[in-house]
Amino acid sequence: MRADDYFRRAGHEALWLISHALGVGHSAVYARNEFTPDECARIEALISRRENGEPLQYILGTADFCGRDFSVGPGVLIPRNDTATLIEGVRRLFARDDSFTFMDWGTGSGCIAITLLLEFPESCGYMLDISTEALKYARENLERYGLTDRAEIITEAVSPELDLLISNPPYIPSGEISGLMREVRDYEPHSALDGGDDGMKYYREVIALALGRLRPGGYLVLEAGDMRQAVELEGLGGEFEFSGSVNDGGNFPRCITLRRHEAT
Numbered sequence: 001m002r003a004d005d006y007f008r009r010a011g012h013e014a015l016w017l018i019s020h021a022l023g024v025g026h027s028a029v030y031a032r033n034e035f036t037p038d039e040c041a042r043i044e045a046l047i048s049r050r051e052n053g054e055p056l057q058y059i060l061g062t063a064d065f066c067g068r069d070f071s072v073g074p075g076v077l078i079p080r081n082d083t084a085t086l087i088e089g090v091r092r093l094f095a096r097d098d099s100f101t102f103m104d105w106g107t108g109s110g111c112i113a114i115t116l117l118l119e120f121p122e123s124c125g126y127m128l129d130i131s132t133e134a135l136k137y138a139r140e141n142l143e144r145y146g147l148t149d150r151a152e153i154i155t156e157a158v159s160p161e162l163d164l165l166i167s168n169p170p171y172i173p174s175g176e177i178s179g180l181m182r183e184v185r186d187y188e189p190h191s192a193l194d195g196g197d198d199g200m201k202y203y204r205e206v207i208a209l210a211l212g213r214l215r216p217g218g219y220l221v222l223e224a225g226d227m228r229q230a231v232e233l234e235g236l237g238g239e240f241e242f243s244g245s246v247n248d249g250g251n252f253p254r255c256i257t258l259r260r261h262e263a264t
Helices: 003-010 013-022 026-030 037-051 056-060 081-091 111-119 132-144 174-179 201-213 227-234
Strands: 062-065 068-071 101-105 124-128 151-154 162-167 214-223 240-247 253-260
Touching: 003 013, 003 037, 013 026, 013 037, 013 056, 037 056, 056 062, 062 111, 068 111, 068 132, 081 111, 081 162, 081 214, 081 240, 081 253, 101 111, 101 201, 111 124, 111 132, 111 151, 111 162, 124 132, 132 151, 162 201, 201 214, 201 227, 227 240, 227 253
Parallel strands: 101 124, 101 162, 124 151, 162 214
Antiparallel strands: 062 068, 214 253, 240 253
């Protein structure tokens, strides 16, 4: 079969799938006109998986986040570009050489925590998740970037005071899960998607954790799933004051930053 046939079938993703199937770079794919029967079989297997709805990132075993590659696969949420707004939110709170301690609640692949560790070399963190499948990837990514001495992977909250609690929690209302795109609904872990009846279940859990672990003056940085959630988080009040937001590419306030009041 010719390369053009695969590109007509799989569009721009064909380049990634052929490259991965053959273990060659993109330029080598462009240089080929035809493939051997064995190569065709390998390419066909990957394209068929994609046609069945499996996410491209799972097939390739990697996903991009903030310009870096992170290992992913079944059982872990695929990093999204929208979540990069959380990193921008933290950039507005801390200077590169600031020393601070953070916790990434629901760390998944570890993409948020690892990006913070790389961009803030004086920081240290805790990567919290209850999914053993997800933590397998978090550990692999932490080792990949040589950061095991600056972060601890945990399955329950620790007691030290935190300067920052950051999270992209499950926030999709339970009733909306069935309407998600097939590649999300049928392949990505529902435990990382389902936010309960109103989508706010895990926001409440993270906020409660912040009240017990976040120092006065510390920051809570959260990803919002829709405008209702953004408005509710911005107006949280009580121990927190709204500190700012970061819009995503669709001009939606995806990242919400809250500051815990100083002790009086």
